[in-house]
Amino acid sequence: MDLEKKELLEKISKLELENSGLRKRLEAFESPLSADSSKLQHTKIDEDFTLDEYKRYGRQMIVPSFGSRDGQVRLKHSKVLVIGAGGLGCPALLYLSAAGVGKIGIIDDDVVDTSNLHRQVLHTTDSVGIHKCESAKRYISRLNPHVQVETYPYRLTNSNAFDIINKYDVIMDCTDTPATRYLINDVSVLCSKPIVSASGLKTEGQLTILNFKNMGPCYRCFYPKPPKPETVTTCTDGGVIGPAIGLMGITMALEAIKLITGYYTKENFKPFLAQYSGYPQQTLRVFKMRNKQHDCAICSPSATITKEIITNNEIDYASFCGKVNTNILDSKYRVSVRDFHENNNPKSVLLDVRPPEQFQITKLPNSINISWDPILTKADNIDEYFPADFDKSKDEVYVLCRYGNDSQLAAKKLIEELGIRNVKDIKGGINKWSEEIDSKIPKY
Ligand SMILES: Nc1ncnc2c1ncn2[C@@H]1O[C@H](COP(=O)(O)OP(=O)(O)OP(=O)(O)O)[C@@H](O)[C@H]1O
Numbered sequence: 001m002d003l004e005k006k007e008l009l010e011k012i013s014k015l016e017l018e019n020s021g022l023r024k025r026l027e028a029f030e031s032p033l034s035a036d037s038s039k040l041q042h043t044k045i046d047e048d049f050t051l052d053e054y055k056r057y058g059r060q061m062i063v064p065s066f067g068s069r070d071g072q073v074r075l076k077h078s079k080v081l082v083i084g085a086g087g088l089g090c091p092a093l094l095y096l097s098a099a100g101v102g103k104i105g106i107i108d109d110d111v112v113d114t115s116n117l118h119r120q121v122l123h124t125t126d127s128v129g130i131h132k133c134e135s136a137k138r139y140i141s142r143l144n145p146h147v148q149v150e151t152y153p154y155r156l157t158n159s160n161a162f163d164i165i166n167k168y169d170v171i172m173d174c175t176d177t178p179a180t181r182y183l184i185n186d187v188s189v190l191c192s193k194p195i196v197s198a199s200g201l202k203t204e205g206q207l208t209i210l211n212f213k214n215m216g217p218c219y220r221c222f223y224p225k226p227p228k229p230e231t232v233t234t235c236t237d238g239g240v241i242g243p244a245i246g247l248m249g250i251t252m253a254l255e256a257i258k259l260i261t262g263y264y265t266k267e268n269f270k271p272f273l274a275q276y277s278g279y280p281q282q283t284l285r286v287f288k289m290r291n292k293q294h295d296c297a298i299c300s301p302s303a304t305i306t307k308e309i310i311t312n313n314e315i316d317y318a319s320f321c322g323k324v325n326t327n328i329l330d331s332k333y334r335v336s337v338r339d340f341h342e343n344n345n346p347k348s349v350l351l352d353v354r355p356p357e358q359f360q361i362t363k364l365p366n367s368i369n370i371s372w373d374p375i376l377t378k379a380d381n382i383d384e385y386f387p388a389d390f391d392k393s394k395d396e397v398y399v400l401c402r403y404g405n406d407s408q409l410a411a412k413k414l415i416e417e418l419g420i421r422n423v424k425d426i427k428g429g430i431n432k433w434s435e436e437i438d439s440k441i442p443k444y
């Protein structure tokens with residue numbers, strides 16, 4: 001009965017959340033899109049621009065590399081697709097729309113979360129809960145009403161990617177998983193579209209241009225095989241400094257402008273990978289990259305991947321990139337947060353294996369912090385951290401991390417290599433603790 005009640009309460013709170021999200025979306029539609037669009041000078045003074053547009057874009061038109069008035073005309077007639085309106089997509093969208101790209105498509109299935117706001121600078125506190133692409137559209141319409149924005153509030157998939165990508169001239173990969181990167185790459189190559197691609201994590205970022213005029217290398221030329229899933233760190237896991245990822249998004253916009261205005265030609269384009277580090281001193285290094293690979297599975301004459309293979313879902317990009325195994329330990333070594341909360345013995349040791357930065361944000365009482373790394377280096381002299389009367393052969397050690405993956409690896413090491421017998425992993429980590437036991441423990 002209790003369980004049923006809990007389920008019902010959970011359902012109600014989910015519906016309430018959904019309801020408030022829908023209300024916010026409705027308000028977004030009803031709010032005036034452009035407070036001062038009536039003040040715009042709408043009459044064209046020549047075949048291309050109004051007086052407002054000359055004034056708005058004048059400062060960039062007079063920069064020689066930009067291409068003057070022709071450069072601006074090219075931007076105005078261009079169509080750019082931004083995939084992902086997150087940490088990279090927001091700054092890229094900001095500068096592309098300010099610069100006067102004629103049509104911008106934005107695809108993202110996600111809604112704005114408070115944890116996005118430190119870096120996803122198009123979204124504001126009152127956009128939390130609404131679709132990222134609608135929130136971005138609202139901002140862009142205020143910034144530059146000359147830009148036409150089309151939104152796709154769903155995921156890019158094998159089935160819709162060709163239709164959407166085909167409508168645009170330049171594709172901006174602002175996503176965050178290898179699976180989507182391969183999909184964007186394959187479809188863009190088959191549609192002959194250049195991709196501006198970047199990524200960023202913690203204090204660093206990377207940027208490149210792929211499939212330039214079907215002549216430059218593609219993502220598969222660089223990475224024929226996906227990285228091992230356990231080596232892929234997301235912003236949720238590794239964290240990210242807003243301005244560092246923001247810089248990558250802004251440089252993506254610049255590369256798109258260079259592509260559109262015709263700065264890059266078959267003659268001057270050289271494959272590159274730009275690598276940015278924000279710490280200790282800011283550096284931007286540009287590496288020369290290999291050319292197109294003669295045996296690339298998508299962009300070479302011997303390519304094996306076709307449009308049919310993709311649209312018939314014969315490639316499952318998620319399984320191609322693999323999944324992290326989240327069931328490392330046998331269930332006999334695992335306990336729920338509730339079990340731990342209700343049954344743990346005061347003599348047991350609670351070992352928190354999160355990095356010290358996370359331990360500083362929040363911790364459970366009486367926990368010991370030894371951060372997990374793939375070899376749990378500090379665990380070799382783990383006895384130093386345990387109480388003097390700790391008995392390896394019988395006393396309990398509970399292992400906790402953020403979500404319950406690293407804690408399993410650490411528990412395995414304690415059991416298999418350090419001879420500690422009575423080890424239990426706490427399922428779901430401190431995140432689950434915050435959800436089920438103590439909501440005052442902050443989620444971060
Ligand atoms: N296949 C896809 N189709 C549409 N949008 C995608 C796809 N894959 C990723 N995205 C979007 O790309 C964006 C990437 O943004 P970012 O890397 O800043 O991560 P996030 O998911 O917003 O943040 P966090 O990891 O902190 O939760 C996200 O908004 C995500 O929804």
Ligand SMILES: [Zn+2]
Pocket residue numbers: 217218219220221222292293296297298299300
């Ligand atoms: Zn290739």
